[in-house]
Amino acid sequence: MSSATLSRLRFSANQIAQNLAAMNPDKAVLATADHINKFWDPRMKARIFEDIQGEEGRSALSPVALAAIEYLAGGAEPKSQTRATEFNSVNEIGHSDAG
């Protein structure tokens, strides 16, 4: 993986953590983990899990982002933490995240 992609992943994780922390500091770690779990493809997740094995990767992440990645790397599946990650169930209407 190119270093550009890796640094974009780190940047992105930090950006998510920073904004979600501003919204609700108490839920910041779980909300960040939930967001990444719902929107990142497996190879991106795998790459960032691998990245936090090393010191460089760990120090590139903010404490919230790092805690969130560690949580996911441990195999946990967080529940929805914000309404933006609550999706319709199979027969439901109402929610839409149309852009």
Place this chain on the structure above:
Amino acid sequence: MGFERQADFGTPEVKSDELVTLTIDGREVTVPAGTSVMRAAAEIGGSIPKLCATDNMKSFGSCRLCLVEIEGARGTPASCTTPVMPGMNVKTQTPRLEKLRRGVMELYISDHPLDCLTCSANNDCELQDQAAAVGLRDVRYGYEGENHLGLGTDVSNPYFDFDPSKCIVCSRCVRACDEVQGTFALTIDGRGFASMVSAGQDGDNFLSSECVSCGACVQACPTATLQEKSVKAIGKPERAVVTTCAYCGVGCAFRAEMRGEQLVRMVPWKDGKANRGHSCVKGRFAYGYANHKDRVLNPMIRESIDEPWREVSWDEAIAYTVNKLREIKARHGVGSLGGVTSSRCTNEETFLVQKLVRAGFGNNNVDTCARVCHSPTGYGLSTTFGTSAGTQDFDTIMDADVVLVIGANPTDAHPVFGSRMKRRLRQGAKLIVIDPRRIDLVRSPHIQAAHHLALQPGTNVAVLTSLAHVIVTEGLVNEAFVRERCEWDAFEDWARFVSEERHSPEFLEAVTRVPAQTVREAARLYATGGNGAIYYGLGVTEHSQGSSAVIAIANLAMATGNIGRPGVGVNPLRGQNNVQGSCDMGSFPHELSGYRHISDDATRQLFEKDWGVTLDKEPGLRINNMLDAAIDGTFKALYVQGEDIMQSDPNTQHVAAGLEAMELVIMHDLFLNETANYAHVFLPGSTFLEKNGTFTNAERRVQPVRKVMEPAPGYEDWEVTQLLANALGLDWNYTHPSEILDEIARLTPSFAGISWDRLDREGSLQWPVNDKFPDGSPVMHVEEFVRGKGHFAITEYIPTDERSGPRFPLLLTTGRILSQYNVGAQTRRTDNVVWHDGDVLEMHPADAENRGLKTGDWVKLASRTGETTLRLEVTDRVAPGVVYTTFHHPGTQANVVTTDYSDWATNCPEYKVTAVQVMPSNGPTEWQKEQAELTERSRRIAGAAEMEPAE
């Protein structure tokens, strides 16, 4: 359907609960109070002669042809200006009236060239019809008197002519321009006999005037004075098919008027619920690209992008593509393939592309261009309201008292809605504009914004939070609404947060550059001025904090109680025609149609059973991630339907590197666009005139698109996707898009009640359409939010990492203009280029002077990412320190300079803020030269050596 003009009731429909019953020619009729006698007569099938009245503008009462007799009333009043009264007894046809009408008609005809037989409006002319209707046989005044017959024709507009010799000075055109379009380009000069219609000032013609070529005057004109050039060239249409505009998210309905297989003209359909009979220059006139010589009509393949294209049969193209896909999948794994759906294609086509990716490629690597425009709307509105679907319909603007426009330019980007908004503003609604640039709306005829907050690009969240600060600290919150409809705890947290001194307009003035007093006044006006409606666009979403800004907007609306009734709401103005639809259809990598997450077992099972496949439960890659993965070597093949990611996506060089790294790029489009420079397979696409299907506009309105001619390359786009799918072994058997729509309805709860037959019958339906809402849902969140209580979320202003500095001291922001659409692939191939033939850079006079630059100079625009050259326009529309341009032209490639920064939640790119420097230039940059060369090289077609490059 044969050819008939749409019925004209003479005066506009009136809405009133009070009904009035009267008698017309012995027949009783009941109509809403305020209706004109003329309209009442028309509603029972009568037809009072008329010339100056038409039903999309106020009556004027000038021609005196529509006289009637009313029992007990003196004289013969004009029926178009006389409102109905209870018990009225009206006679519309009497000998006395006939005589009067003939006299009027005679005067008109004596000054009219009687070349009806050779006139292009013959049999489609109201003057002719009315002359017949009043039984005119001869003209006593003779034709020799003073007349206007010798006047020359103004042919300056590329789409219509103005032949003043045929004008009867009914002023319908002038009123259409004023009332319907709101441009005020036309006037009646002179008085009495000397009076004449003229465009603009002395010496102007239509092209040089303020005219924006919307066509409203042409449609209003009862004679051949204002007429489409195409009618002269092709002849009178013989049938009409109702369809939907394929350009912007307004979703105007048109009658495609045909003669044989030729499209004579597009006329806005009066029953279209999104446009109500109006149009803009794009939908009305800019369809010529469909026959442009650049259109590719045969499939083409090539082994490498350095080779010329080779034209092949459909069979060969499909077999070649599918073999490659199989081979790449075998070598690089199932995650190495992906697709991009288009917001310009129909719901059915989009649905099939995502189905192909999920069921055929075997992964969820599908994304859509909504990623790069409104994805933050999805995130922000779901966070606060529980859903992002547009809450209101367009009509609702007529009930707004305060209109707050943020980062949108409706008169250019959503023109038909912009006209409606202007109409409401002329009626007295107040306007607040938040935009770094002085958009036209800020000051236009009879409209003046109460406040223009010309903020520093990138500070939306700061400005919105300071508006909230004022509303909360000055006690302007609608507490009753918040208590009833929103989560009170979250509100309290939010109110505490925005009340902090660091969010006051005074404190933030240094960051936002908006005078604190202006912020305060705007906040007061929005909170207390009556119904407050917010309309916003890409100037809100395309930022690092796009999602936060959308949340901040929703917070403002909830705090002031501006949700859930007509005239209020939070209204995203979506860009392309089918952005809503492409999202509904499951184009995002994390969800299936109807916004159900791919990880949900029950949802996956529903689709797996229907499709007979197993679906991957992990979300796929977004477009930008696909490009990253391509550079990393794990993503190898991409099917792109109808998008030009090379020109529309940010940081062009990164896109180029990603595409170059792929082994198979399949481009499915009308033209060899910029992305096609990197493609190995080109599958020719069909235009909206060549296919059936549906589009969903910004109001969630699903409308039919109807085929009026055969697809030039032989297949509609959905058929091409089906060919690919079947070659991959999927066994699809659709014979008509209605069957795809049935599948969508079967698998998507919000579409449950939608079918092609119903749309055909009813014209349009707003989803959700199901057992609970059998006729669809025009307004959402009426009683309560879809997800219970509204949620206030805190939005901390976090400045973007893209900052101006000594090397890049200016901030660039980007936008669009009326005559061009998106990357311009279509509109650049029409006569719309007379209004805009290249992107220009707008710069404030102070900045220009510092650099010794003037209007018309070639300048180099450089950022940390790249550089390009274009022409300069010096204007005080932009503030000092800010420059602005559009991205319609590939020669400029404004996205060469935009960066990789993107919205934190959705990766929507930060198009609206780039730190740049501008300096004199004497020619194209190296990148532009390379690209021009590459374009030329990569558009070669073997055996067609003489072919011109397509651009």
